[in-house]
Amino acid sequence: MEATDALDPPSRPPSRHLPRHRQPRIRPHRHDLRTAASRTDKDRENIRRGIRKHDWNLELAKQAQDFGFFYDRMHVPTMAARHGGWVRSERRDVAEHALFRRGMLFFLRRADERIAGVLCRLEGDVLVIRLAGVLEGDPVHYRDGAQLVLYHLVMRWAIEEGIAHAELSGSRPFISEGLYAFKRKFRPRIVVPRTHFARKRLVLIPRRDTPEVRDFLCEHPAITIDPAGKLHVTYLYDRDRPPRVDLPWDCSGITGAHELHLDDLLAGLPRPDAHDGR
Template structure:
């Protein structure tokens, strides 16, 4: 197996042998965990992340982006005992701990929630491609039909090497830089070519014959996995015009017409405020644990201090929590000053319902010292 293929398989395969090996490697890497403290020049809660190192790629950057402002981090070594009990980050307002599922304590620390580390979103498809439209709201169906006609939109399947180069260099890379900057996550070019293009399908959305967007997908049995996307030159206008929604709908219909049974839309962090989730929710996907190594990872979210900025942050970012029953639960924090963000909707298969949690109840037993915002050093680390 060439290095590019092995790297992709290691990070993405649902093969139980690969998942088991990855889990063992994760346990070894996290034997001596680290804690990273993050402050913002613009204020907001002091965040901390510790435990499994993947959280520095997925969890902490998302929390920092939602807090806003330039982030300043400082890290150090700690122990699992101090992480689990919150002692590892005494200055943190909110502590997130990435942990393997078998290390989650039977009794969570007080003022904590247990979340999946990531969730995956997938749409089952049948032999009738028109059933795909039935998953959309009436408003979304009308917009799709209207713009399909007005923009003369069609779906192209591309197979040449120069098609891949055009997609990766002129669509995907500019889009990642424009949308995410230094926080962009993607596959490098060799992996994308060998593991996706040569083992999948490259789609272009055309308007009046001109390529305006593309998606590179991998075929895994009868499942089509959406992996990389981009718009021409990374142009923001494409996001406002319904281009991506049109492309997803046409790809879902293509999958149904070609005998596939499932389209994996890829995953995201377990927060309803994640823009990718709110966008893909329009297609009514099933929300589940990922099939790869993330399936056994969990995120413990603990509130360490009560303050107006902490309440504002948590109210703005409802979560998917893991409860006693099968499936996830949408949890919304609120109080008299922070109404629950019910506009961030959860309604998808795999999410069994919602729970409203009042801050005064959730934080009732915090010590008095934890009800004041922490002092911020004059020189941020």
């Protein structure tokens, strides 16, 4: 299966240079999740109880050594734990000069220990959360809810500062992603990014009809974009692979969801095993 980046305005169909031998599924390359800063997670009372239980509090840090602590001991280890050799992030110098020196760095503290952090940038009346991490990338800090509490406290800070919106940065266009599920807790609105990603599209073009391709397409329902620029969720399925409707999609900015049979999408492609059950 081939993944192709394509440049197209949001209101136009795929460019003519895309393969025409079949109809590919077009996804926004990325999408941003923006929430009103006055909104909190639906479990906010549980968050408050967790804050009291763990003695969590928010720290706004401004010194150069604070950035170094965040980047080297939180962000880099967290990205390595998540992505291994496929780490995607800002270089240290870019993060320091373009984000830290023009933004805000928050730490979640438990008593006297910093256990999680986020690096943000204020763009007009929008607080953009750009980089995040937990101490040494330790997954225990995700299990105890530290990252969720940190986002909650940062949004509460934004409210107190009169900031209208918080932007939770982006996610790839698959609702199976843990990052999408996490950010969805804050009831955001899905929007096309305001950056260069606005004109980019991710086009998945299957080359063969194999069980592995079917497994992947079924297990990862995608946010797709139509020629009018509206966002939808597409669930793929076949006889042996029911649509993953257990993965919730409902989010402001997404028009709706529909199901598409894999036989219709993959019709005419070569299959190594003609007896594969579908």
